[in-house]
Amino acid sequence: MTVTSDHATRLSSFYEQALDSLGLEDPTLYGLLNDELGRQRQTLALVASCSPVTPAALLAEGSIFANVTAEGYPGRRFHAGCVNVDQVERLAVERAKKAFGARYANVQPHTASTANQVVMMSLLRPGDPILGLDLDAGGHLSHGASVNISGRVFAAHSYGLGPDGLIDYEELRAKALAHRPRLIIAGTTAYPRTIDWAAFRAVADEVGAFLLADITHIAGLVVAGLHPSPIPHAHVVTTCTHKQLYGPRGGLILLGESADMRLPDGRTLEQTMQSGLFPLIQGAPVVNSIAAKAYAIGAASTPAFAETMSRVRVLAAGLAEHLMLRGVRVISSGTDNHIVVADVRTSFDITGVNAEKALEECGILVNKNRIVGDVHSARVTSGVRFGSNSMAARRFDADDLAEVAELVVEILAATADTSDTTYVLDSAVRAHAQRRVQQICHRRPIAGY
Known part of the structure; x- marks a missing residue:
């Protein structure tokens, strides 16, 4: 849609009035927001799990879409008033599919950890064995840590690094053969090297496991073609949108050719992920966050x-x-x-x-x-x-x-x-x-x- 001067005036006026109201009605909070902007300007953030969200994405996340309850999916909502929300979600989905070369994208997960829960709870039963990278080797809490729901609901095992500081794929295979996991997680939070997705898939196939690739820390590099994509190898790919896409805090679930894979219950993997998020794990999505995701993912394709x-x-x-x-x-x-x-x-x-x-x-x-x-x-x-x-x-x-x-x-x-x-x-x-x-x-x- 072309932004006319009338549209621009209405939106600008809305945000100007909102800013004025915040300053007048809650000067304490206004001051804290102003202080935080100053802090971010004057410090060097070298935290690997952060990136500065682009101002346009921040604006979209703080948008009037927050007023809409949109339980369900586009065209199949459980509430009225979703005509524009549906368009925004479809836009985000199409942009995610294009950016990552995926056949299916779900843009509703509140976080990447939520996306990982969706995958596990949809494909596994409580007590099933899973295999993820050890925390000390750079793994993530949601990949089977004992203090996380993933490590409490499932029988979690871990693989680690070799003396060279790289993922030990021989150990990975040995652990997989020993524990016969139903799910192998290829993903990290503090691992600085390239991940061999094909090696992971070969091990997963050998033991009959699903392969989940969590690319929260390398999503931008994958989109830009600077890290190999897991889409052709993993059954399911998850990521967040804030660590390296300069977007809002939220998650994505992506599928490649595996989208059409039939599971024992007769459903496809795509259908399983769709229902695994809603209604299994989440209720209504944060549609204003989806608007911000749409912007950030679009910008990531430039x-x-x-x-x-x-x-x-x-x-x-x-x-x-x-x-x-x-x-x-x-x-x-x-x-x-x-x-x-x-x-x-x-x-x-x-x-x-x-x-x-x-x-x-x-x-x-x-x-x-x-x-x-x-x-x-x-x-x-x-x-x-x-x-x-x-x-x-x-x-x-x-x-x-x-x-x-x-x-x-x-x-x-x-x-x-x-x-x-x-x-x-x-x-x-x-x-x-x-x-x-x-x-x-x-x-x-x-x-x-």
Whole structure:
């Protein structure tokens, strides 16, 4: 639909009045929103699970579609008033199918973890064995962790990494033969290397398991053709839309040729995923979030997005190299995606949580992360995880990257544990680093922020 001046005026007026109302009626909340915008402008977010949502997607998520209850699917809703919502959801579905080369897309999952629950609860029975990457090796909670519903409802087993820091596909096969899982999860949250989808599918076929590929951390690279796609190999693919698609927090379920696969009950895999989300796991979708997904997925199919993803890989590889040149132990000695995991216990004799806190004091945001053989709990850890999505959005160049790496090492070298969760940071280093981080942020603003 062409946006006429009348349409633009009405929408602009609506949002202007809403902003004025917020400022007048709730100045406390208005002030917090304003403070958060300032914080995001003035800090370097290197948390791998974050990327700055594009302003247009933020606008769509905060749209009047939030007023619509739309339980069901387009053309088959359980409530009236869904004529425009139906068009938005169909638009998001078609864009997702095109972007990922999928035959089926469900854009309703509230999160990627929800999408994973849909897959498990639809295809498995309680107590069935599943096989996912161990948390310390870079796996995700929703892939069978004992503290997660996936590890409580199902008999969860794990595979890990070899001495080179790469997924050990021989161990994967051995564990699969030993436990005969009904579902194998190929997906990570802190793994910096390329995943061999074909190797996973070969193991899944050998033991008669379904293969779930969770690409939450590499979705953008997959869309841009910078990481192999799991669509031709996995039975089901899940992802989120905020980690690397610069969209809202939400999930997707995707199917390739497997969409027509017949299950023992006679239904296709597509039908099973459709009913597995609604009504099995979720009720009404968050339709304003689906509008934001539609925008973000559409933007991910542009040459500009492909350029950003290329920058993501170059910056991550450069960060790993700079850190290693400065004596930092980097897990797997590099990266193929946006993730860099560093062993700060070996490199600086500090814990991951203290490294995270010290860097945050200086305006650099990372997250503590367990590593293979970690002697600390998930609340302490021996490692930290970096990500390059936000650096790419700020259009960093080689000089910016070198400066950030230098600052990280300078800060961590000036940090000393006083306990596993407390530390001291040299005050002169802190002040110097804070000034430089603010200069970098001013020089490289986030577009639209």
